[in-house]
Every structure is written in structure tokens, then in C-alpha cells.
Amino acid sequence: MKIAFLLHNAYGIGGTIRSTFNLAGALAARHRVEIVSLIRTIDTPGLPLPATVRLTPLIDQRPGAPSESSDLGNPLLKQPSAHVPDAESRGTVNFNALTDQRLAAYLAVTDADVVIATRPGLVICLAALGQEGRYLRIGQEHRLYETHRAEIRTACDAALARLDANTSVSEADARTHRDRLPGIPTLLTGLPNCVPATGVEPSDGNAKLVVAAGRLIPVKRYDLLVAAWATVAAKHPDWHLRIYGRGPQAPALRRQIDELGLAGHITMMGAHSPIETEWAKGSIAAVTSREESFGMTIVEAMHCGVPVVATDCPHGPGEIITPGRDGLLVPVGDTDAVAKGLLTLIEDEPLRRSMGAAARVAAQRYAPPRMAAAYEKLFDTLFTARVAAGAPRPVPGPDRPRSFVPRPLRALSLSVPARPFGPPADRAPRKAFKSTVKQLIRKPLRPVASCRVDADGIMTVLVEPAGVHGTGLWLTLSHRRDGGAPVRVPLRPPVAPGAPWTATLDRGAIDLAEGRWDAHVVRSSDEVRRRVMCRFAEGRGLVGLEPLPGSPFSWWIPYSTVDGYLALRAWRRPAHAEARVIRAEADGLTVEGTLHGARFGPDATPSAVATPRGAALPFTTGVTALDATRFRFTLPYERIHAARGDGTGTTHWDLTLRKTSDATTAIRIGRVVGDILDRHTTDLYPVTHGVRPYLGKAEDLAISCAPHMT
Known part of the structure; x- marks a missing residue:
């Protein structure tokens, strides 16, 4: 059986797209499945699409698309749809005369046995343009019946009466459909979204x-x-x-x-x-x-x-x-x-x-295989009802129309012999030659991995077996800026078929300089080196983890880069003052934290130093050592404003800690410990009494003050 899903834009990111991809992948285990994207806005989908599912875009709206395939200048884009209400065309969702034309062309020639529309505009078009009797026409409601605007709801209600079925993602909403549309022949039922089990380690329930x-x-x-x-x-x-x-x-x-x-x-x-x-x-x-x-x-x-x-x-x-x-x-x-x-x-x-x-x-x-089985049951019910009504049940075969191809494809000229080269005896040397070539040509490395952190801070990189081949494989970490020799860790082979290759990164045994590190897999036999794609960067073990005792202070956080590769951010300092609490109080800004890589002496007189950027004055404030590693201090608002002087612009100070009043070594105060990669974008604080604390890009603590701040 062939099943086609109609999506408005399969290249975006959203719940409807995700659930459709999940269901399509599950159905593809037993059927031919195609996702038809009404528009295409980027080169590849923003969510992972199973390789077993075909993706067919109808309208190419990529800004940099080749001129022969681009539809950006098509005059039909500016003409309204003859079927879809204007209220359905808002923001990034658009229906127009070109969408009518392309959908009609696809629905006229598709060899699908089932066509499923996933949003109101597509449901309306499927009812108006679909070929009745040639394939099952099914609508999906991913919102709620009563949440649509009146003109969209009216058009949808009329369209639903012409479909074979309409599914809602809850049985309660399916009941609402049945109550609002009594007597229509369409089967109105509830089928929830399918949500696959995650590949990450589940919560241990320890984090607060x-x-x-x-x-x-x-x-x-x-x-x-x-x-x-x-x-x-x-x-x-x-x-x-x-x-x-x-x-x-x-x-x-x-x-x-x-x-x-x-x-x-x-x-x-x-x-x-x-x-x-x-x-x-x-x-x-x-x-x-x-x-x-x-x-x-x-x-x-x-x-x-x-x-x-x-x-x-x-x-x-x-x-x-x-x-x-x-x-x-x-x-x-x-x-x-x-x-x-x-x-x-x-x-x-x-x-x-x-x-x-x-x-x-x-x-x-809600696992995809279970939801795929529920959809198969729905299809069987609809086909059975059609046969009982005297209509033939569609049977896939060579007499079915060919699938829609939006643009003609260039034919490839291949010279293929009509029969094997000579008798069997003559093919023996060729087989031997091909076998030798296979041994000489190694399979490419396409490493995909997840990274996990356990309760002791040990990181394990799990490389999926399908993407790596050969022996003598290493995981390397390369500093993104200093260009030094990479850190090499052996990749251990799988312990069972289908198990991953593994590399262990022990924070107590490996010394990483501060900065960002990129992960590669290297094959020692031919020195092939490939960057590692990231499946999951799991930081659950970092949530309650503490730095190792002693000096230097170090901290690692694995993450996925914006282009999907596995990387590691590292901090390494002789000592570090972690700002656990940053709190605005009535008279000043209070910071409480812990010292790592150093300790306060029994008679310590530590201080916090505010070093200005620019013409303002530096200033210090006393620090209370609560014990050998914990500290607290307050920066009075009056002191900050006095240090700013009469300047008209915003003044910034970087904060450091000194263990004693006469110490020359400054210990940076910041917020690094934990699982959050870029705290300067998440740990944000309001302006109080004209003062705002913030974290810089290195996650070090600073304060700013300006005349207009209130």
C-alpha cells in the first residue's frame, strides 16, 4: 500500500511536522510512504526524516534555489486560492492559485492508496481537488474543533463531508466533531499523535x-x-x-x-x-x-x-x-x-x-508502531466499507498512475550490458578483481554519536556502528582556536551486534585547555578523519555534579553545535569562584558562592575587586569566608554609583576575588558549574537601583551601571 501525507511545509519545525514524520517512519516499515510538502523553503528538513520515507516538494520557495526550479517569481503566488479562505493564509502559511494548481496536479496522478491532509487548508483542497474513489481521503485535525476562525471552520465542515475519514488527536475532540456534524457519512474518530521513546537515559529523579x-x-x-x-x-x-x-x-x-x-x-x-x-x-x-x-x-x-x-x-x-x-x-x-x-x-x-x-x-x-497499527486498522475499516458499498478496493500494481514529479528530471545515460560478460568461467577473474578493489577501497566514515555524563562526571561518547568502519579507531578532540595537537582517546569496538563504539573521557585523567573542542573520529590505518555528528548531548549527570577537588579547576559541558556536530566546552583555571546565588537586596547586590582550586585560610581576609572597563574607578568590598570554600559579599549600590562618577555612558566592572587583602592573584568570579552551556543568555537579572549584574561570554560575573538605569 502507498500512503501520502500532505504537509504545508515539511521543512519547518513544529508539532504537526514532528508527529507526521514519526507516523510516516513507522508506516514505512510495511508500506510505501511519501510526504508531500506544499512548499519548500530550505534545502533539507529541519527535523530528522526517516530514510525510508520519500519527500516530494511541490513549490520551491528557497531564496537561493536554481532559476530553473524556483517558483519565487511565479505570478500565481499573488493570486488567491479558489478553495481556501483567506483566513487560513496568515504569516508563514499561505494558500494561493499556485498551491491550487500544484495540489491538483499531484492529486490527479498520484499512485497513492491513501492521502492524508494535515491542516485545514490541505483538508479543504483534498476534498475539492482529490479524486473521489481512487484513493482514501483522510483529514487530520491537529488543533481543536472550536479554535478555528468561523470562515475556516465553515469551509472545513463542508470539506469533511466529502472525505472518507477525519481524525482528531483526542477522542474528546472527535466527539465534538460528531456532535457538530451529525449525519455526515465521514468517519470521525480520535487517533492521538505518535511519540517515539527517547534514546536518552531517563530521569533519575535526583535533580531539584x-x-x-x-x-x-x-x-x-x-x-x-x-x-x-x-x-x-x-x-x-x-x-x-x-x-x-x-x-x-x-x-x-x-x-x-x-x-x-x-x-x-x-x-x-x-x-x-x-x-x-x-x-x-x-x-x-x-x-x-x-x-x-x-x-x-x-x-x-x-x-x-x-x-x-x-x-x-x-x-x-x-x-x-x-x-x-x-x-x-x-x-x-x-x-x-x-x-x-x-x-x-x-x-x-x-x-x-x-x-x-x-x-x-x-x-x-503512543509509540509509533502502535499508532501505525491503529492507522492500518482505520484504512482496513474504510476499504472494507467501500467494498461493502460496491466500490472496488484499490490494489497496487503496474497499472496504477505514476507518482507526481513536479519538474522533469534529466535522464541518466548508463551503459549496462544486456547479459553477463561471457560464460561463468570468464567471470571468475572479474569477481577476484572486484573483491580486491573492495578491500582496497575503505568505507567512508560517517560518525554519529551521543555523549552521556554519569554521576561521577565521566563522559562516554557512544558512536553508532553504522557510520564507522575499520580497526584502530580513535576519538579526537581538537581545540577550535589554538591549533595544538588533538587529544586522542581510543574507540572501543561494540560488545554486541548493534551496540555502539565507545570512548571514555575522564575529567580526572584528561587535561583540556579552556575553550571549545570539536570531536572527530580518526582511522589510524589511513588517517581518515571525520567530524562527529551529534545525536544527543546528554547533560543530565552535570545537573548536581561538583568539580573535582584540588587545582586546577576544570569543567566540561558537551553540546551540539548549530550545524549539528558534537563539541565540548571546557573551562580550566588555577582557581575559580562559582557564584551560586546572585541576589538584589535593599542596600546592595549580594553574591554567595564556593571557591574551587583554592581554600580560605583560618584568618583569611578576602575581598572582592571591581575592575572597571574605561574611565570609572575600581573599588573593593569585604568578603565573608563562611568556611574554607564558601563565601558571601555585598556590593553596595552607593559604592557602585560613586565609582561611576560623573560619566554619562554605561560603566561596566568585572568582578574578581582575592583570598587575602594583600593577594596579587585575582580569582575570576563566574557561573560555570552545571549543565547550561551559555549562561550569559539564560541567567538574566533585572536592573535594581540602577545596577544590573550579568555574565559575560566567558560566563564571568560583571556589573553595569548607567544614569538612565532605574
Whole structure:
């Protein structure tokens, strides 16, 4: 059977694209599967697409596309669609006369047995332009029935009556469809999104960390979560909340966090992909939405062994979570109820851990193979109904039309003999020659790896076996700037078929200079060297890890580069002062931290030095040594403003620590320890009394002051 999915833009990043790719990959295990992207905006998809799934773009809107394939100047792009309401064409989503033309051409010649449309505009086009009786026509609702604008809803309702089936991602929304559309012949049913189990190590439940993730939009009600966290932080200041995502609500949430004095308790992390590594760092997940069509983030967190506290909103959470077993449901819009639910799991560790284990089991209901089987059952039901009504059941075969090709392809001229070269005896030397060539030509290295950090800080790089070949393989780390000799670590071969090659990076045995290091796999027999693609950079083990005692201080964080390669950021200093707490108080800025690579003496008189950049004055303040490694100091606002003098611009000071009043060695104060790669983008603080603390790109602590700051 051939199954085709219609996506508006398969080259973007979003829940509909992700769930479609997951389902398509699962169905491709038993069927031919094609994803048809109405438009193409970049060269390759932003999300991983299974190699077994064919991707066919219809309209090429890449800025740098070759002129012979580009559609950017096509006049039909400016003409309205004859089928899709204008309200469906907003922002990056667009339907026009060219989309009508290309969809009609595809639907007229496709050899698919099933065509599935994934958004309202595509559902409308499938009903209007699809070939009735030639293939099953199925719509998918990835939002909620009542959330669409009136003109879109009206057009969709008319279109659904002409399809074979329409699926909603929750049974509750399927019931809404049936209630609103009584009597139509279309099968209206609920089939949730499929969410694959993650390849990362699940949460161990040890971190005092709550994680939330999703688009920062009003319907997600992150403002409710922030307000609830004020109650949580008051009772458990050692617990922390991270919010992952981007969106228009980000500035308002930042203001709310600052106004509630929660800058040191809530971190806005920005977007992160893949998100699985971040769920696994948490011990609790939070979802406070006003409504959810499904709740993919809930299932993702559950796959990672994280129990979820979610509002019991329409329609998804109540169908996913079993309250008291694998998570908690709380009333919608109730700040106190959200705080109570979070506190219940924070204060009951056995319950939290048992729910996490149950969540992993429950999430298997949404595994791609199970959802693919559910779709196969739907197809069989529809085909059976068609046969019962007297229509023939489509049978794939050579008489079916060829698949749509949007542009003619150049034929390749291949000279292939019609029969083998001579009799069998004559082919023996050729076989021997080919065997020799195969031995001489080595398979290329295409290493793909994940990196894990255990509770002792040992990093293990797991290289997938399909991408590496040969013997004498090494993992090397090359400093991105100094050009010195790379650090070499042997890659141990797989212990069983399908197991990864492994390299161990022991922070106690390997000395890495400060900076960023790129990972390569090197084959010693021919010195072939290839950079390592990153599958997952798992930092769960870094969340509660502490630096090794003694000097020098060192810290490593693995990460994926923007172009998808495995890299490592390292810090190495004779000593380092870690700013654990940065807090604005009534009279000054207070910093509390720990000293690494050095210790305070019994009669120590440490001080903090503020060194200006520019014409301002330096100044010092006394530091209280709480014990041999812990310290606290306050920078009075009056002292900072006095040191700024009469300057009109913004003044910056870098902060360092000296163990004694007469010490000449300055110890940099910063925030490095933990799993966050670039804290200068996440650990942000408001201006208080005209002063703002911040972290520089090296994650060292500084302060700024300007006349206009309030």
C-alpha cells in the first residue's frame, strides 16, 4: 500500500511536522510512504526524516534555489486560492492559485492508496481537488474543533463531508466533531499523535528541577506557572524551574519573573532541540495550558520517566495522564492548585519516583508502531466499507498512475550490458578483481554519536556502528582556536551486534585547555578523519555534579553545535569562584558562592575587586569566608554609583576575588558549574537601583551601571 501525507511545509519545525514524520517512519516499515510538502523553503528538513520515507516538494520557495526550479517569481503566488479562505493564509502559511494548481496536479496522478491532509487548508483542497474513489481521503485535525476562525471552520465542515475519514488527536475532540456534524457519512474518530521513546537515559529523579517546554503563547499560560512558582520557591528555594521555548510571550514572562523577584529561581532557557535531553534532567514536568489539542510535551516527558503536573484542560491531558499513578491533574487557571500539585511531588520523593516509572510505561501507548497499527486498522475499516458499498478496493500494481514529479528530471545515460560478460568461467577473474578493489577501497566514515555524563562526571561518547568502519579507531578532540595537537582517546569496538563504539573521557585523567573542542573520529590505518555528528548531548549527570577537588579547576559541558556536530566546552583555571546565588537586596547586590582550586585560610581576609572597563574607578568590598570554600559579599549600590562618577555612558566592572587583602592573584568570579552551556543568555537579572549584574561570554560575573538605569 502507498500512503501520502500532505504537509504545508515539511521543512519547518513544529508539532504537526514532528508527529507526521514519526507516523510516516513507522508506516514505512510495511508500506510505501511519501510526504508531500506544499512548499519548500530550505534545502533539507529541519527535523530528522526517516530514510525510508520519500519527500516530494511541490513549490520551491528557497531564496537561493536554481532559476530553473524556483517558483519565487511565479505570478500565481499573488493570486488567491479558489478553495481556501483567506483566513487560513496568515504569516508563514499561505494558500494561493499556485498551491491550487500544484495540489491538483499531484492529486490527479498520484499512485497513492491513501492521502492524508494535515491542516485545514490541505483538508479543504483534498476534498475539492482529490479524486473521489481512487484513493482514501483522510483529514487530520491537529488543533481543536472550536479554535478555528468561523470562515475556516465553515469551509472545513463542508470539506469533511466529502472525505472518507477525519481524525482528531483526542477522542474528546472527535466527539465534538460528531456532535457538530451529525449525519455526515465521514468517519470521525480520535487517533492521538505518535511519540517515539527517547534514546536518552531517563530521569533519575535526583535533580531539584522542574521543567516546562513549549511555545511561549497565551494559551500555554506560563504566567500561571510563574505565579505558582513564587509559592514553591518560598517553601523550597533549592528547587529551580526551567522554561524552554520561544514565542511572543517571552518579554511579558521575563517582566513577571523580575517583578516577583524570581530571577534566581526561574530560568528561561530559549528553544532547545532535541528537547528529550532536557526533560531527562528534570524530576517533574509542568503543563499549565488553557487548552491542549493533544499534549505531545506530556508524552515526551513521560517517555523520559518524568511525572507531569498538568491542568485538566480540554482535551488531551486527561486522556494521557492517569491521576495519582503517572502524574497529577489540577484545575485549569488555578495558581494555587498548580503550586499544590508541584509541592506534592517535590515533598514526596517515593511518590515522585513511582510516578516517573509508571509514566515511562504509560507513554508506550503512543509509540509509533502502535499508532501505525491503529492507522492500518482505520484504512482496513474504510476499504472494507467501500467494498461493502460496491466500490472496488484499490490494489497496487503496474497499472496504477505514476507518482507526481513536479519538474522533469534529466535522464541518466548508463551503459549496462544486456547479459553477463561471457560464460561463468570468464567471470571468475572479474569477481577476484572486484573483491580486491573492495578491500582496497575503505568505507567512508560517517560518525554519529551521543555523549552521556554519569554521576561521577565521566563522559562516554557512544558512536553508532553504522557510520564507522575499520580497526584502530580513535576519538579526537581538537581545540577550535589554538591549533595544538588533538587529544586522542581510543574507540572501543561494540560488545554486541548493534551496540555502539565507545570512548571514555575522564575529567580526572584528561587535561583540556579552556575553550571549545570539536570531536572527530580518526582511522589510524589511513588517517581518515571525520567530524562527529551529534545525536544527543546528554547533560543530565552535570545537573548536581561538583568539580573535582584540588587545582586546577576544570569543567566540561558537551553540546551540539548549530550545524549539528558534537563539541565540548571546557573551562580550566588555577582557581575559580562559582557564584551560586546572585541576589538584589535593599542596600546592595549580594553574591554567595564556593571557591574551587583554592581554600580560605583560618584568618583569611578576602575581598572582592571591581575592575572597571574605561574611565570609572575600581573599588573593593569585604568578603565573608563562611568556611574554607564558601563565601558571601555585598556590593553596595552607593559604592557602585560613586565609582561611576560623573560619566554619562554605561560603566561596566568585572568582578574578581582575592583570598587575602594583600593577594596579587585575582580569582575570576563566574557561573560555570552545571549543565547550561551559555549562561550569559539564560541567567538574566533585572536592573535594581540602577545596577544590573550579568555574565559575560566567558560566563564571568560583571556589573553595569548607567544614569538612565532605574
